[in-house]
Amino acid sequence: MKKTAFLFSCFALCVLNVFSQADIFSGTWVMQSNTDENNPSFYIELQIAEPEQQTLYPAQLNIRYENFNAVYQVLLVKKNNSQLVIGRNKYAVKEEPFSIGTWTILLNGTFDYNKNTAGKPVLSASRIASKRYGIPLPAILSYEETYRPAVLSISNFLKEAPIHLQKINQQPWRSADANKLLHSYNAPGYFGLIDTIYTKTANAVINFSENNKADNDTISVMLNGRMIIDKMDINQRGSLQEIKLDTGVNILCFFADNYGRVPPNTAKLNLLFPEKKFTLDFTVKENMSANFIVAKIYFNPDQKQQIPADVIARKTITEKIKQRNTKLIDSIKAEAAEITLAIWDDAIEDGDSISLQINDEIFMPGIAVKKKPQFIKVKLFAGENKIIFIADNLGSIAPNTSILEIIDGKRRKAYMIDTNLGQNNAIKIIYEFKPTGDL
Numbered sequence: 001m002k003k004t005a006f007l008f009s010c011f012a013l014c015v016l017n018v019f020s021q022a023d024i025f026s027g028t029w030v031m032q033s034n035t036d037e038n039n040p041s042f043y044i045e046l047q048i049a050e051p052e053q054q055t056l057y058p059a060q061l062n063i064r065y066e067n068f069n070a071v072y073q074v075l076l077v078k079k080n081n082s083q084l085v086i087g088r089n090k091y092a093v094k095e096e097p098f099s100i101g102t103w104t105i106l107l108n109g110t111f112d113y114n115k116n117t118a119g120k121p122v123l124s125a126s127r128i129a130s131k132r133y134g135i136p137l138p139a140i141l142s143y144e145e146t147y148r149p150a151v152l153s154i155s156n157f158l159k160e161a162p163i164h165l166q167k168i169n170q171q172p173w174r175s176a177d178a179n180k181l182l183h184s185y186n187a188p189g190y191f192g193l194i195d196t197i198y199t200k201t202a203n204a205v206i207n208f209s210e211n212n213k214a215d216n217d218t219i220s221v222m223l224n225g226r227m228i229i230d231k232m233d234i235n236q237r238g239s240l241q242e243i244k245l246d247t248g249v250n251i252l253c254f255f256a257d258n259y260g261r262v263p264p265n266t267a268k269l270n271l272l273f274p275e276k277k278f279t280l281d282f283t284v285k286e287n288m289s290a291n292f293i294v295a296k297i298y299f300n301p302d303q304k305q306q307i308p309a310d311v312i313a314r315k316t317i318t319e320k321i322k323q324r325n326t327k328l329i330d331s332i333k334a335e336a337a338e339i340t341l342a343i344w345d346d347a348i349e350d351g352d353s354i355s356l357q358i359n360d361e362i363f364m365p366g367i368a369v370k371k372k373p374q375f376i377k378v379k380l381f382a383g384e385n386k387i388i389f390i391a392d393n394l395g396s397i398a399p400n401t402s403i404l405e406i407i408d409g410k411r412r413k414a415y416m417i418d419t420n421l422g423q424n425n426a427i428k429i430i431y432e433f434k435p436t437g438d439l
Helices: 002-016 101-106 148-160 176-180 309-323
Strands: 027-032 042-048 056-065 068-080 083-086 091-096 110-115 121-126 164-169 197-199 203-210 218-223 226-233 241-244 248-256 267-272 277-281 292-299 325-334 338-344 353-358 362-368 374-379 383-391 400-408 411-419 423-431
Touching (some): 056 148, 056 176, 068 292, 101 148, 218 267, 226 241, 248 267, 277 292, 309 383, 325 411, 353 400, 362 374, 383 411
Parallel strands (some): 325 423
Antiparallel strands (some): 027 164, 042 056, 056 068, 068 083, 083 110, 110 121, 121 164, 203 267, 218 226, 218 248, 248 292, 267 277, 338 374, 338 400, 353 362, 353 383
């Protein structure tokens, strides 16, 4: 078991250190609405992370207008090579001095990739026009009188103002929060991604239903980046559609292309496996006026192991963290974007084994602590990074102890890691990310 866990740890390290080719969407995009000193201007900044399977893009949106300053997290989904669909839900990380609440739904539709007359990359917002969204919007009169003009200006801007974001660099948004958006169980809110579906069957069937027969809703369906249904009128749907899954993780995207005659879109997709049925429904509260619903489907034909090793590791480590106290042993600043952890036992090699959780996204189980140092490279996110050390056992001599050395360029700092079955150790590492490579 330890050998298998260690091999998995090595695999996780390889994944952690893979550098993907530059993606046309990943990077920082900005817009200044005007430069007239006599009129307030809007400043928009969109930071897009590296995608999962070239489809799911976590992003962070910053909106500034007069004294209003807000930061939102949002999930974008690639529909084709030049279009990202905007998630309905924008999770507010910060809103000052007031909150615009559900007015963020007005920035719906897509970001379309093109180039301006100077040949520079541009993302332009293309909204799905609607007079209603099926969810309550804040009343302007509910705000303090001094804020009402700003709230009205912001809502109008989000709904109909031309938004053309220019790319200023190709540095993907790097944050521990980015990965959380890709996992429903770890996300701070709902981003249109349902819980992962596990199946031992490769073949499935999808069909559709429309909750408003007088409507003209159209939908599209994409599986693993391949459009399998393109702009279909839900009332003119044909027979059942068969799909075949790839081994491993599959990403199924259900898109609302429009809102029909009676907004919003009210289509429903039924996903039928021999052993179970799932529904992706635009009429339920959390998906009302959404532009997409995404399902991750994990197919494993191995009857003996339905749940993948990384899911088991994540679940086991997460449970140990929740059940035990976690002691913070230090908080340090890092100068490099990548550090190295060196772990070893400087006393008697007694069979100690530890697990690591890095930034709530990398889970490394069953690392045997030996006399010879083991080196683990960790790429840091901007801001706060957290590494938690969890004892898997107590070895033959309790407690579970090891030496940790953090190598940051030419700087080194060593710690005694002293964990047991009731207490974890943690270290916070602060890294100030400095983008480079402006376009």
